[in-house]
Amino acid sequence: MYLLPKLGAPYQKILTKHEANKRIMKLRPGFSVILASSKTRLLTLSRYPGELLIDIITPIVFALIPILIGKASAGSGAETIFARNTGTENYISYMLIGSCIFSIVFFAFWNVAYWLRSEMETGTIEALYLSPSHRIWVAGGISLYSLIRSIFSAAIAYILGSFLFGVNPFQGNIVLALLFIIIGIIPLYGMTLIFGAMVLRVKQANTLVNLMQWIVSFLMGVFFPIAMLPAFLRVLALLFPPTWMNIGARASILGIEYFFTEWYLDLAVLWGFTIFAPLFGYWAFRSAENKIRSNEGVGTF
Amino acid sequence: MKHPPRRLRYLKAELDTFFAMTHKELVIMTRYPIEFIASFGQIFLIIAMITLAGLTFSQTGQESGENLISGVVVYGFVLFMFVSDTMWTLGYEVRQEQVQGTIEQLYLSPANKFANLISRVVTVLLWTGLLSLAGVALMIALLGQLPFYNGLLGLYLLIMALLGTFGMGFAFAALTLRIKEAAQTVAILLQFVFMIVCAIFFPFTTLPPAIRMISRVIPFSYAVDAFRSTLMGYPEGFPELAPIEVEIFIVTAFAILMPITGYYLYRRAENHARSMGSLSEY
Numbered sequence: 073m074y075l076l077p078k079l080g081a082p083y084q085k086i087l088t089k090h091e092a093n094k095r096i097m098k099l100r101p102g103f104s105v106i107l108a109s110s111k112t113r114l115l116t117l118s119r120y121p122g123e124l125l126i127d128i129i130t131p132i133v134f135a136l137i138p139i140l141i142g143k144a145s146a147g148s149g150a151e152t153i154f155a156r157n158t159g160t161e162n163y164i165s166y167m168l169i170g171s172c173i174f175s176i177v178f179f180a181f182w183n184v185a186y187w188l189r190s191e192m193e194t195g196t197i198e199a200l201y202l203s204p205s206h207r208i209w210v211a212g213g214i215s216l217y218s219l220i221r222s223i224f225s226a227a228i229a230y231i232l233g234s235f236l237f238g239v240n241p242f243q244g245n246i247v248l249a250l251l252f253i254i255i256g257i258i259p260l261y262g263m264t265l266i267f268g269a270m271v272l273r274v275k276q277a278n279t280l281v282n283l284m285q286w287i288v289s290f291l292m293g294v295f296f297p298i299a300m301l302p303a304f305l306r307v308l309a310l311l312f313p314p315t316w317m318n319i320g321a322r323a324s325i326l327g328i329e330y331f332f333t334e335w336y337l338d339l340a341v342l343w344g345f346t347i348f349a350p351l352f353g354y355w356a357f358r359s360a361e362n363k364i365r366s367n368e369g370v371g372t373f
Numbered sequence: 374m375k376h377p378p379r380r381l382r383y384l385k386a387e388l389d390t391f392f393a394m395t396h397k398e399l400v401i402m403t404r405y406p407i408e409f410i411a412s413f414g415q416i417f418l419i420i421a422m423i424t425l426a427g428l429t430f431s432q433t434g435q436e437s438g439e440n441l442i443s444g445v446v447v448y449g450f451v452l453f454m455f456v457s458d459t460m461w462t463l464g465y466e467v468r469q470e471q472v473q474g475t476i477e478q479l480y481l482s483p484a485n486k487f488a489n490l491i492s493r494v495v496t497v498l499l500w501t502g503l504l505s506l507a508g509v510a511l512m513i514a515l516l517g518q519l520p521f522y523n524g525l526l527g528l529y530l531l532i533m534a535l536l537g538t539f540g541m542g543f544a545f546a547a548l549t550l551r552i553k554e555a556a557q558t559v560a561i562l563l564q565f566v567f568m569i570v571c572a573i574f575f576p577f578t579t580l581p582p583a584i585r586m587i588s589r590v591i592p593f594s595y596a597v598d599a600f601r602s603t604l605m606g607y608p609e610g611f612p613e614l615a616p617i618e619v620e621i622f623i624v625t626a627f628a629i630l631m632p633i634t635g636y637y638l639y640r641r642a643e644n645h646a647r648s649m650g651s652l653s654e655y
Contacts, residue, residue, distance in 0.1 A: 122558035126565075133565045140575040141423070142430035145442040150430055157429045167426075193472065274407055283411040286418035295426035 102209040109213025127225035132233040135171040138295045139164055158297050159328035164237045169322050170294040172226040177314045178285050179222035184264040185271045185281050187214045215261045244325035248335060252320030259313035259345035265353030269360035292318045313345040390485045394492035416508045424515050441608055443516045448601040449573040451505045458497045459538040461560050463546040466493045477652055522606030530603060533628035534596035540631030547642035571597050577613040592627035595620045
């Protein structure tokens with residue numbers, strides 16, 4: 073457009089459209105890579121249906137442990153005591169929502185980290201770097217696959233778990249809770265790129281994921297309100313987008329207070345993360361890649 | 374020059390293999406220092422999570438040190454950490470060798486396979502021992518003094534439980550050779566089943582009666598019950614499944630019979646894989 077300053081506005085418009093089409097055409101192969109890599113993984117998953125079963129069972133079992141510990145320690149007054157500490161008597165849904173959102177978060181980190189690690193272990197990562205399509209598109213495909221898998225299993229786990237524990241899964245404002253989760257997913261996957269950069273640098277994906285899953289569950293307050301954390305940890309937790317997903321979803325379903333008392337203020341914070349986290353994640357991933365490629369190379373593990 | 378009897382030489386060769394493999398595993402462990410730091414961090418976070426989850430059900434916001442539930446959770450946690458090693462490490466290592474394409478070379482070498490397998494668990498157990506001590510110290514710091522009685526009997530029960538689950542580990546490694554990738558799925562499912570049915574983190578009384586019936590059929594449940602009840606000094610209502618004498622008998626029988634059964638199953642699966650040529654397939 074700037075090369076033809078003397079042409080009139082209508083021409084400029086036509087050229088701009090043309091350029092836009094060209095840009096879209098440039099992006100098309102990238103989207104094909106996203107779809108192809110997610111399809112490959114979904115196809116592989118379909119060969120191991122047991123894995124899906126585990127995905128569904130995991131959040132239920134994860135929630136069951138604190139529920140039973142609570143029942144054992146507080147006895148018949150568990151609801152009242154829990155309400156005093158958290159704002160709701162429904163401790164079963166509280167734990168279940170926390171563990172289902174945690175499973176979405178965990179899958180995001182696990183799938184991206186394990187993708188890089190398995191490419192390293194099977195010796196295909198160098199081939200990936202030599203291919204003409206950029207890794208970020210493949211990472212996008214992994215994220216799409218991870219998203220489909222985790223949302224599906226978390227939704228089933230929540231409904232199934234609610235029925236198993238005898239609570240109503242469709243109470244409260246489900247639509248608003250879903251909105252918190254959907255918006256929270258964007259910064260979440262942005263953050264997984266930062267984690268991917270760490271895996272590239274440190275190599276030990278299993279160790280990092282194992283540690284990360286507990287850091288995540290601790291910071292986002294899977295089984296407790298973050299108000300119980302010491303002040304400095306609370307600040308750290310609030311800088312972590314999944315915490316806002318968790319607070320928002322819980323408040324919408326169980327009618328407990330939002331962090332900023334109004335739902336739209338909490339949601340605004342998540343929108344802020346939506347802009348910042350993917351850009352920062354991409355920058356971190358590229359920096360790690362460049363550093364490794366100019367030093368030891370990506371093939372070592 | 375007189376040579377030592379053949380059996381002694383064989384035993385020496387086995388021990389040499391065991392020490393060499395253990396040394397190799399320890400060297401690998403030291404090459405991944407982040408794993409050391411991360412596992413300590415992980416223990417700290419798990420304990421903090423359990424403590425905070427427990428505090429949401431606490432009247433005062435502070436857990437009492439003498440609280441029996443703390444004892445149940447802490448001792449269950451220690452047992453869970455050890456048992457996770459003995460039960461799943463063998464199968465996981467077999468799978469890793471398959472994925473990395475080194476399993477056939479291992480089987481073609483003259484080294485003893487039994488010593489090779491055990492060495493992998495021993496190194497992990499050493500590390501878990503240290504982690505458990507750190508974990509218990511941390512829990513005492515967070516929850517206050519725990520009930521602690523009958524240390525020697527507790528140690529005996531822990532060793533028996535580990536031997537029994539070691540046998541289960543062999544059986545699981547056999548399953549890994551047969552069903553390959555799906556074994557990981559089975560492992561996770563079984564881990565969940567054990568966590569709930571064997572009431573590792575909570576008393577058996579919180580389980581529905583139908584599940585408690587299943588608990589009574591699994592020998593490992595008696596190991597969990599006997600171990601924590603013994604260390605807590607048999608407070609009222611503990612042990613929950615059977616009198617302690619009966620539980621000790623069951624746990625001892627489990628420790629003797631399960632390794633024999635597990636190793637037998639592993640050898641069968643191994644021979645089957647070798648005769649079918651499927652050892653390195655995955």
